Amino acid sequence: MTDALNADHITKVFGGLTAVDDVSLHVGEKELVALIGPNGAGKTTFFNCLTGVGPATTGTVKIGGQEVKKNTKAYKVAQMGISRTFQNIRLFSKLSVLENVLIALTNHYKENFLTAVLRLPAYYKTEEAMEERAKELLKDFDLEDVMYFPAGSLPYGTQRRVEIVRALATEPKIICLDEPAAGMNPEETADLTRLIKRLQTEYGIAVLLIEHDMSLVMNLAERIYVLAEGKLLAKGTPSEIQNDEAVINAYLGGGADV
Amino acid sequence: MKKNWKYNLCWLILMVAGFYLINTLMLAGVINTFIENMLVTIGINIILAVGLNLVIGFSGQFSLGHAGFMALGAYATGIMTQTMNTAGGFYLSILVGVVISIVVALLVGIPTLRLHGDYFAIATMGAAEIIRIVINNMKITNGAAGLFNIPQFATWDVVYIFVCLTTIVTVNFIHSRDGRAVISIRENEIAAEAMGVNTTKWKLSAFVLGAATAAIAGSLYASYLQTIVPSTFGIMESINILIFVVLGGLGSITGTFVATTLLGVLDAALQSLGVLRMVFYAVALIIIMIFKPGGLFGKWEFSFKRLLTKKQDGDMKEAGKESK
Amino acid sequence: MQTFFQQLINGLSLGSIYALLALGYMIVYGISKLLNFAHGDVYMLGAYWGYYTINYLHFGFITALITAMIVCGLAGVIIEAVAYRPLRNAPRVAALITAIGVSFFLENGMSYLVTSDTRNFPQVIKQKTFDLGGVMISNIQLIILVTTLILTLGLMYIINYTKTGRAMRSVSTDYDAASLMGININHTVSITFALGSALAGAAGVLIGLYYNSIDPLMGMTPGIKAFVAAVLGGIGSIPGAAVGGFLIGLLETAVQAMGFSAFRDAAVYIVLIVILLVLPGGLFGKKQVEKV
Numbered sequence: 001m002t003d004a005l006n007a008d009h010i011t012k013v014f015g016g017l018t019a020v021d022d023v024s025l026h027v028g029e030k031e032l033v034a035l036i037g038p039n040g041a042g043k044t045t046f047f048n049c050l051t052g053v054g055p056a057t058t059g060t061v062k063i064g065g066q067e068v069k070k071n072t073k074a075y076k077v078a079q080m081g082i083s084r085t086f087q088n089i090r091l092f093s094k095l096s097v098l099e100n101v102l103i104a105l106t107n108h109y110k111e112n113f114l115t116a117v118l119r120l121p122a123y124y125k126t127e128e129a130m131e132e133r134a135k136e137l138l139k140d141f142d143l144e145d146v147m148y149f150p151a152g153s154l155p156y157g158t159q160r161r162v163e164i165v166r167a168l169a170t171e172p173k174i175i176c177l178d179e180p181a182a183g184m185n186p187e188e189t190a191d192l193t194r195l196i197k198r199l200q201t202e203y204g205i206a207v208l209l210i211e212h213d214m215s216l217v218m219n220l221a222e223r224i225y226v227l228a229e230g231k232l233l234a235k236g237t238p239s240e241i242q243n244d245e246a247v248i249n250a251y252l253g254g255g256a257d258v
Numbered sequence: 259m260k261k262n263w264k265y266n267l268c269w270l271i272l273m274v275a276g277f278y279l280i281n282t283l284m285l286a287g288v289i290n291t292f293i294e295n296m297l298v299t300i301g302i303n304i305i306l307a308v309g310l311n312l313v314i315g316f317s318g319q320f321s322l323g324h325a326g327f328m329a330l331g332a333y334a335t336g337i338m339t340q341t342m343n344t345a346g347g348f349y350l351s352i353l354v355g356v357v358i359s360i361v362v363a364l365l366v367g368i369p370t371l372r373l374h375g376d377y378f379a380i381a382t383m384g385a386a387e388i389i390r391i392v393i394n395n396m397k398i399t400n401g402a403a404g405l406f407n408i409p410q411f412a413t414w415d416v417v418y419i420f421v422c423l424t425t426i427v428t429v430n431f432i433h434s435r436d437g438r439a440v441i442s443i444r445e446n447e448i449a450a451e452a453m454g455v456n457t458t459k460w461k462l463s464a465f466v467l468g469a470a471t472a473a474i475a476g477s478l479y480a481s482y483l484q485t486i487v488p489s490t491f492g493i494m495e496s497i498n499i500l501i502f503v504v505l506g507g508l509g510s511i512t513g514t515f516v517a518t519t520l521l522g523v524l525d526a527a528l529q530s531l532g533v534l535r536m537v538f539y540a541v542a543l544i545i546i547m548i549f550k551p552g553g554l555f556g557k558w559e560f561s562f563k564r565l566l567t568k569k570q571d572g573d574m575k576e577a578g579k580e581s582k
Numbered sequence: 583m584q585t586f587f588q589q590l591i592n593g594l595s596l597g598s599i600y601a602l603l604a605l606g607y608m609i610v611y612g613i614s615k616l617l618n619f620a621h622g623d624v625y626m627l628g629a630y631w632g633y634y635t636i637n638y639l640h641f642g643f644i645t646a647l648i649t650a651m652i653v654c655g656l657a658g659v660i661i662e663a664v665a666y667r668p669l670r671n672a673p674r675v676a677a678l679i680t681a682i683g684v685s686f687f688l689e690n691g692m693s694y695l696v697t698s699d700t701r702n703f704p705q706v707i708k709q710k711t712f713d714l715g716g717v718m719i720s721n722i723q724l725i726i727l728v729t730t731l732i733l734t735l736g737l738m739y740i741i742n743y744t745k746t747g748r749a750m751r752s753v754s755t756d757y758d759a760a761s762l763m764g765i766n767i768n769h770t771v772s773i774t775f776a777l778g779s780a781l782a783g784a785a786g787v788l789i790g791l792y793y794n795s796i797d798p799l800m801g802m803t804p805g806i807k808a809f810v811a812a813v814l815g816g817i818g819s820i821p822g823a824a825v826g827g828f829l830i831g832l833l834e835t836a837v838q839a840m841g842f843s844a845f846r847d848a849a850v851y852i853v854l855i856v857i858l859l860v861l862p863g864g865l866f867g868k869k870q871v872e873k874v
Contacts, residue, residue, distance in 0.1 A: 051452060078454035090452075092445035094557065103442045104453045106435055116434030117427050123434065124262060130435065170454055320675070369859050376617055380813055381858055383806070384851030391848040493806065497619075497682055504679045533694045540686035544665050547680045551672030 002065035003028050004174040004206035005082070010049050010059035012042070019045045020056070021230040027174055027206045032196070034209045034217045036241075037227035038250070043210045044087055046227065047176055050208075051084050052077030064173045079107055081173035085163045085180060087210075093152025097143055097162050100151050101134040104169035134169065141165050141195065157188040161195065168199065174206040175199060181213040193219055218242070226250075268562040273422050280414070292526070294414055298482055300522035301417040302475050305424050307502035307514045309471035312428050314500070315508035316437070317464035318444025319371065320379040324499045326386025327469040329393060329491035330362060331355035331476030336405040336486050337398060348411035348481060355473040362389070363469035364462070371461045386496060394488040404487030405480075412481035420478060424471045429511055431467060440464045444509075505546060507553030512560045517553070587717045589839045590832070595723040595792060597831020598730035601824045602785035603808035604815065605737055606778035608823040610658075611812060612754040613774045615674060619681040620661055622805020623688035624779045628654045628786025629703070629796040630696065636704045643706045643791070647729070650787045651780035658779025659772050667768065685805075692798035700797040703790035726788050733784060734824050737777065741820060750774050754818075803847070810854050816867020825865065829853075 005027040012020040020042045027033045037043050048054035050061055052074040061068045063080045083104075092100050109130050115122040138147050141161060146154055151162055160180055167175050177196065181189045193216055199205050211217050217224065217238070224241045226233040228250045234241060241247055280297065283289045289297070310324045334355030339347050370381040393399045431437050439460045442450040451457055480486045502521060506513025524542070528535035546554070607621050631650040635641040641649065665684050669677040710721045741747035749770045752760040761767050789804075790796050811830045815822025830850055837849045857864065 053448065053452070073456075073458075074448075074451040075454050075456045078452055084452050086449065086452075090446050090449035092442050092449065095441065095445060099438060099441075102435075103438050103450070103455065106439050107454045109435060111435040113431070113436065116436060117430045119262075119266065119430055126435065166453065314675075370855065373858055373862065377813065377858055377862065379617070380809060381855050384810070384854050387851050388848045391845060395844045493802075501679060501682065504675050508673070508675060533690055533698070536686055536690035537694060540683045540690060543683035543686070544680045547672075547676045547683065548665070548668045551669055551676035553676075 003062070004031065004064060005050070005208065006060075006062040006065075007046075007050060008060045008062075010046065010056045010061070012045055012049055012054070013057045019230050020049060022059075023227065023230075023232050024059075025208075025225050025232075025235075027208050029173075030200055030204050030206055032200050032207045032209070032220055032222050034211060034221035034224045035227060036211060036214075036217055036224060037233070040229075041227040042230040043227055044178060047084065047178055047210065050176060051082055078170065078172075081171075082176065083167040083170045083172035083174075084176040085160070085167055085178055087178040087182065089156075089159050089163055091151040091159055091163055091166070094150055096148050097138065097151050097154070098131070098134055098147040100162060100166050101137060101169045102130055104166045105130050105134060108171060137165055137169055157184055157191075160184070160192065164195065164199070168203065168205070172205060174208060176208045176210075178210050179212060180209070181211060181216050189213060189216055192216070196220055264566065265562045268566075277415070277418055280418070284414075296522055296526040298412075298414050298417050300519050301414075301421045302479050302482070303499070303502060303518045303522060304421050304515060305471055305475040305478070306499045307506070307518050308425055308428050308511055309468040309475070310499050311503045311506070311508065311511060311514050312432065312440075312464050312471075313468040314503060315510070316432055316444060317440045317461050318447075319461055319465060320375060321382045321465065321468070322379045322493070322496050322500065323366070323382030323384075323386030324468070324472050325491040325493070325495035326382075326389040327359045327363065327472035328476035328479065328495065329386075329389055329488070330359045331473030332480040332486050332491070333393060333399055333405070333476075334358060334473070335477035335480045336408050339409050339411065339481065340405070340407075343409050345411055348409075348477075352474055352477040355477050356470045359469045359473035360466050363466045367462050367465045371458060371465065383493060383496065386491075387493065390488050390491050393491075399488070402488060404485065406485040408480050408484045408486070410481055410484050412478040417478050417482065420474055424474060425511065428467065428471065432511075436460065436463065501543065505543075505553055507555035507557060509557040510553065510555040510559055512558065513553055513555030516555065584716045585839070589835050591717065591719050591723060593832035593835035594828060595726050595831070596835060597828035598726045599785050599789050599792070599827075600804065600807060600811050600830050601827025602730055602733060602781045602788070603804055604811035604823040604827040605734060605820065606781035606785075607805075607808040608778075608812040608815075608817060608820070609737075609741070609750070609774055610778040611809070612818055613750060613771055614662075614666060614670075614677075616666060616677050616681060617809065619678070619805065620684040620688060621778070621782055621808060622801030622803070623685050624654050624657055624661075624801070625782040625786040625789070625804060626692065626796070626798060626801035627657055627688065628783030629790045629800065630692065630786075630798075631783065632787035632790050633701060633703055633796060636706045641706075643725070643787075646706065647784055647787050650783040652783075654783025654786070655776035655780035658775040658782075661779075662772060662775040667771075685802075689798050689802070696798065698798055700795050703794050703796055705791075705794070707791065722791055726792060729784065729788060730824075733781060734820070737781070738820050740777065746770070746773055807850060810850060813864055814854060814857055816864030819864070819866035822864060822866030 003026050007023065007025045010020055010023045011018065023046060035043055035046070045054065049056040052068065052072055055071065063082050066080060068077055068080065092103065109126050111123065111126045135144065135147065138144050143162060143165060146158065151159065154162065164177065164180065181192055184192060196207060196209070197220065199207055209217065209221065221238060223235065224238055225235045226241060226247050233250055234244045234247045236244065280289065306324060306328060310321065313319055313321045331352070335348065335351040338351035338354060342350065366382065366385045370378055373381055394402050399405065439455045440463070442453070442455055443457050443461055447457055502518045503514055505521065506517030524539070528538060603621065603625060607618065610618050610621065628650040631653050632646045635646050635649060661684055665680045666677055669680060707722060707725065711718050741750060749765045750773065752763065752765060753767055753770045757767060807830055811826035812823045814829060815826030833849055833853060834846045837843070837846045
């Protein structure tokens with residue numbers, strides 16, 4: 001069984017500042033792992049290293065056992081089977097929810113310029129297949145009522161959901177969620193918890209989760225990594241982390257948002 | 259799949275009807291040379307503006323060098339048809355213009371599409387100026403004096419057909435998998451990459467397709483007017499095309515058609531005013547932009563599908579291809 | 583060597599004009615993020631102001647220069663208030679089109695009022711040429727260089743050491759944050775347009791003096807080159823814009839001296855594209871990276 005994600009000795013340096021310092025992390029197949037840490041600990045920077053948005057200075061990343069070579073562009077990394085959501089939601093806000101998902105399906109359907117431009121039967125066939133697949137996903141996550149609405153016009157919580165479904169539509173091996181519960185009320189957070197669980201159980205996808213909301217993390221994660229000041233402070237099961245001296249001092253103890 | 263034929267048929271009928279309407283008015287003498295001239299100019303501008311809308315409105319890359327590609331097509335036709343004075347030679351020259359334009363668009367686009375916003379604008383503007391200056395100093399193009407007595411193959415009907423063809427190609431491209439990838443770049447480039455969309459490739463495709471249609475417009479321009487000079491294809495021409503696009507609405511082909519037609523008619527109507535014409539034109543431009551900053555149509559598209567099904571599903575299948 | 587220094591002086595004189603234009607363009611661009619196509623036309627207005635006041639009101643050079651700066655500054659404030667302010671929260675491209683509209687309006691309005699003929703700028707200062715070991719430098723060239731230097735230093739002082747300058751810098755960094763800090767945005771933007779346009783007006787009078795001919799369309803190309811110069815130097819850097827202006831002046835003069843005057847503008851654009859590709863932030867600017 002290959003791991004969904006292996007990150008070995010990741011270091012990221014900005015100018016003179018080491019934002020991520022020798023962090024190693026792995027997420028097994030269909031595993032649900034959380035990465036926590038105080039603000040400025042380097043969590044999002046680490047995500048950017050994994051997804052190729054801001055490649056690591058040193059260290060290697062493997063997605064589904066396949067090594068990501070140096071200078072691989074973000075879209076290629078995404079095609080290797082890693083998908084993500086963003087801390088500050090990045091939907092295609094003027095496009096409909098359906099179109100958002102259709103765009104995520106881009107690489108799974110072949111269409112060529114000529115069939116599209118000449119509207120040959122092959123074009124309609126692909127379009128129909130894509131739409132069917134997108135609608136299926138949207139229905140599965142109770143988004144079919146809003147699928148023709150511009151994504152940017154939806155309530156915040158729904159936008160988060162759309163972003164996750166869009167990430168799912170790229171058929172990744174692993175989804176990285178960057179603070180998905182930020183700004184949500186308890187009810188929405190509960191819905192979100194169920195949704196993330198489904199990614200793992202129904203779709204068989206590994207999840208790496210950055211989150212501040214402790215209840216969400218403790219409920220969901222099988223293992224937890226704790227990052228502080230760019231370094232890996234601790235790792236273990238939720239109960240191990242809850243009882244870890246260093247973690248309590250650095251994070252859980254002082255945090256008002258526990 | 260069957261139902262789609264209905265909408266496509268509607269568009270076909272509209273296009274044929276437009277053709278016959280103009281043809282009849284022409285035979286009846288309602289359309290005189292002046293109006294024909296205006297219609298052809300509008301048609302050529304529509305080809306240019308639709309192509310530029312693809313680049314700016316759909317892929318979100320702010321190009322200010324569209325006239326450079328138009329020049330390539332114009333000079334390909336101007337030079338070639340002087341020795342190959344046949345319809346075949348004319349169509350071959352269009353093809354050559356398109357190929358040259360694609361090659362130049364690749365050469366310009368591959369390095370500069372990395373630039374963002376105004377930097378890309380200024381780089382494309384520079385590239386177009388370089389094209390113009392080179393043409394201005396070559397022997398085969400007859401330098402600043404330009405080419406004249408170019409044989410006329412592009413009559414109004416040829417232009418009409420090309421307006422329809424280039425629009426169909428562009429609109430069908432936009433409403434395909436590839437077109438959606440292009441639009442996603444405009445909406446959010448970082449998110450598009452995270453979805454596995456090869457942003458460089460799709461930006462470049464939109465840019466190249468825009469350049470190719472601009473070359474076609476250039477060929478038609480050269481062949482219809484029979485005279486071309488390099489100064490026509492300067493920054494002002496690129497800006498004029500930009501005005502059509504922004505006025506109609508970035509991302510609305512329907513808007514491009516309406517705005518280009520409106521401004522074409524306005525321009526012809528004010529012809530007798532001389533310099534004052536441009537003063538009015540400028541004031542109109544400022545006022546329209548202040549009250550309609552998203553352009554006349556925003557991103558709205560006319561659609562037979564929506565008209566016929568009356569289903570409010572926001573679907574944007576086939577878009578504006580009304581007659582000139 | 584002699585020719586080299588001669589061309590250097592010619593290039594610097596022309597470059598001064600571009601530098602003044604680029605400085606004005608840059609501060610306006612910095613605060614409004616707008617490709618202000620009308621900037622070159624304000625420069626044309628300055629030249630015409632000089633032409634009429636010197637010819638008919640018998641102004642001296644200094645009076646003409648200062649009044650031209652005031653008038654052009656006012657013109658800049660009016661243009662901003664009428665055409666750009668209503669579009670501050672609109673898509674940027676809409677503001678760009680109004681800028682083009684304003685440019686058309688000024689060019690054609692002037693063509694209508696004063697005809698599109700090229701006019702000879704009055705020689706308010708008698709040209710004297712000094713011979714520095716074979717290198718000729720005229721008093722007009724000296725005046726241009728000195729004026730540019732004084733105005734550049736003045737602008738740097740205003741931006742770096744005055745309260746207004748601090749307000750300008752904060753508004754160009756972040757509108758919302760600046761207004762939360764109690765800065766009057768409209769006021770600050772107006773002052774910026776006034777300053778930028780005043781510099782353009784000064785450049786207009788100087789170019790009239792130097793080239794001795796003016797026409798209503800004279801601002802088109804220099805306006806665009808001013809932006810090229812600002813980009814070359816790096817948007818956001820005052821010394822950058824000045825250096826960019828001088829570089830373009832020198833480059834044009836050098837290409838011309840080598841006998842390729844037809845390719846003068848092409849050389850400018852080639853250098854621009856190369857610089858943008860190698861140093862995306864320009865010579866003195868910082869590259870903006872979008873935060874994820």
